[in-house]
Amino acid sequence: xxxxxxxxxxxxFEPEATRRDADDAESTRAxxxxxDRNADEYQSDHGAFLGDDRFVWGPExxxxxxxxxxxxxxxxxxxDVLEIGAGAAQCARxxxxxxxxxxxxxxxxxxxxxxLRIGEDVPLVEADAGALPFRDGSFDLxxxxxxxxxxxxxxxxxxxxxxxxxxxxGRWVFSVTHxxxxxxxxxxxxxxLSVAASYFDRTPYVEQDEEGRAVYVEHHRTxxxxxxxxxxxxxxxVDLVEPEWPAWNDQEWGGWSPLRGHLIxxxxxxxxxxx
Numbered sequence: 001x002x003x004x005x006x007x008x009x010x011x012x013f014e015p016e017a018t019r020r021d022a023d024d025a026e027s028t029r030a031x032x033x034x035x036d037r038n039a040d041e042y043q044s045d046h047g048a049f050l051g052d053d054r055f056v057w058g059p060e061x062x063x064x065x066x067x068x069x070x071x072x073x074x075x076x077x078x079x080d081v082l083e084i085g086a087g088a089a090q091c092a093r094x095x096x097x098x099x100x101x102x103x104x105x106x107x108x109x110x111x112x113x114x115x116l117r118i119g120e121d122v123p124l125v126e127a128d129a130g131a132l133p134f135r136d137g138s139f140d141l142x143x144x145x146x147x148x149x150x151x152x153x154x155x156x157x158x159x160x161x162x163x164x165x166x167x168x169x170g171r172w173v174f175s176v177t178h179x180x181x182x183x184x185x186x187x188x189x190x191x192x193l194s195v196a197a198s199y200f201d202r203t204p205y206v207e208q209d210e211e212g213r214a215v216y217v218e219h220h221r222t223x224x225x226x227x228x229x230x231x232x233x234x235x236x237x238v239d240l241v242e243p244e245w246p247a248w249n250d251q252e253w254g255g256w257s258p259l260r261g262h263l264i265x266x267x268x269x270x271x272x273x274x275x
Contacts, residue, residue, distance in 0.1 A: 015207035015215050022204045022217045024153040028107070028128060030206075030214040031151045035108035043088055043114045049251065052118050053093035057145050057175045058267035059256035062243040064094065069173045069241065069271050070141050076100040079140040082165065084129050084158075084174075085147015089115035092122045103139075105129075106147070129158045134165045142166055144174040150218055153204070155226075159233025163274050172235060172272040178242065178265040181255070182220045188257030193264075226270060235272035243267050 022030070035042075050056060055064035065073060070081070077099030083092040086104035088111060095102040105125040106112050112124045127133050129148035142162050152158055162172050183199040185192050199222065207216040221229065223240075230237050245261025252258075256266045 013209060015209060017205070017207050019201070019203040020206050022153060022206050022214055022219075024130065024157070026214050027151060027153045027204075027217040027219070028130075030217045032107050034216045035106075036110040039087075039108055039110035039114055043111075046253070047088070049253075050088075050090045053090060053097055055091040055094040055145070057241075057269055058243060059251075059253040060243040060245050060261060060267055061249045062241075062267075062269075064091070067241070069239070069269060070143060070171060073098050076141075080138065081141045081143065082132075082134070082139045082162075083147075084142060084144040084162070085149075086115065086124075087111045087147065088118055089122050089124065090118075091143065091145055093119065096122050100141075103134075105132075130154065130161060132161045132165050136164050137167045138165045140167055140170055142170065142172045146175055146177075149174050150176045153217075153219055155219075155221065155229045156232045159229060159235060159272075163234040166274045168274060170274045172274065173269065174272075175267055175269040176226070178268045179220065179222050179226065180264060181266060184260075184264070186255035188252045188255055188260060190259070192255055192257075192260055223268070226268070230270060230272050234274065236275055237270060238273050239269075239271035241269040241271065243269070 064070060076095060079100045081095050081100045081102040083102055083104045086092055086106045089104035092102035092104035103123045103125060104115060105127050107128060109126055112126055115124055130152060148158060149155055166172065180199060183195045183197055185196050202220050205218045206214050208214050227237055242265040245258055250258055
């Protein structure tokens with residue numbers, strides 16, 4: 001039932017997939033290890049789609065240049081922007097091309113090495129989204145395209161940290177797997193169109209090794225949960241975007257596909273503002 005954006009398994013063992021509790025510390029350890037092990041294959045498989053300096057919000061291919069969720073491209077010049085869960089910093093690099101001053105942050109050292117491989121044109125920071133190493137009011141905008149939020153046990157802690165480092169009026173935009181997808185098998189074909197689990201089961205999806213240690217963790221929140229988390233984090237929700245699958249996109253990416261994308265949403269993008 002893995003819902004991760006582009007997940008591939010490169011380990012030497014076959015992890016056991018289960019549903020069980022996983023706290024913040026275990027989730028963080030699992031995410032750092034998984035992305036360090038899988039960054040090479042992820043960038044190899046999906047780098048062409050992501051581009052070197054393209055800001056895409058999810059597998060549907062919704063581009064920030066078209067969507068303008070952070071604001072019109074012309075308004076980004078001179079703005080300080082934090083990208084959380086930046087991977088190889090493709091989004092941050094696009095922001096820099098618009099004249100913004102981005103900082104690309106990720107938990108995975110290996111992902112940031114790929115950012116350096118592509119180009120040394122944006123500052124990179126290795127850190128945990130739940131403990132941002134920045135002063136209060138350091139940024140005008142913050143963004144995350146499938147980064148950090150789906151993988152943390154306590155999203156409100158992350159949102160409060162984002163609020164802390166944003167200036168008043170700052171915007172926080174993040175995308176995650178659409179919560180409805182948790183009720184369906186993570187398959188791109190017809191078998192992925194029948195409900196197989198409860199949408200209301202918040203038990204985390206965990207892959208664990210032979211000793212029961214988590215090697216991958218993903219947390220489920222309903223749409224209502226996400227809205228309440230945004231408010232508890234000190235933000236005002238100003239938009240919720242559910243991208244439709246475009247006619248030009250004929251690729252399959254994990255459980256995302258044209259077949260499913262034309263029938264049920266695959267991504268949810270939350271547009272939030274700090275008062």
